[in-house]
Amino acid sequence: MSKRIDIRGVIYNSILPLRFIENKNTHAIWKCKCLKCHKAVYVSYINIVTGNTKSCASCGQRKLSIKEAKEIYKKKQNNISVIALAKEYNVERSTIYRTLKNMKMQKK
Numbered sequence: 001m002s003k004r005i006d007i008r009g010v011i012y013n014s015i016l017p018l019r020f021i022e023n024k025n026t027h028a029i030w031k032c033k034c035l036k037c038h039k040a041v042y043v044s045y046i047n048i049v050t051g052n053t054k055s056c057a058s059c060g061q062r063k064l065s066i067k068e069a070k071e072i073y074k075k076k077q078n079n080i081s082v083i084a085l086a087k088e089y090n091v092e093r094s095t096i097y098r099t100l101k102n103m104k105m106q107k108k
């Protein structure tokens with residue numbers, strides 16, 4: 001097991017790590033505070049520092065408008081990566097994947 005890195009009090013996006021909870025399948029789980037809604041949220045170290053998790057799940061799920069969803073679908077067809085799209089529209093990658101899936105279903 002590698003040495004645990006103390007990230008307590010270091011703000012990453014809207015995540016403030018409060019205390020280390022446990023190691024789960026080699027992932028260090030931290031109790032954090034979402035700075036957008038002040039709710040407690042449990043996030044793994046890797047998701048915190050990579051910015052994969054930027055806030056709690058409900059704050060992170062910014063809804064995309066239909067117009068934005070169409071734009072994203074078009075851009076993906078033009079080989080714009082999901083990572084770039086998530087950055088551009090300021091949403092989680094999972095939101096982009098979900099949007100693309102929904103758009104695909106509508107096209108059929």
Ligand SMILES: [Zn+2]
Pocket residue numbers: 034035036037038039055056057058059060
């Ligand atoms: Zn939140």
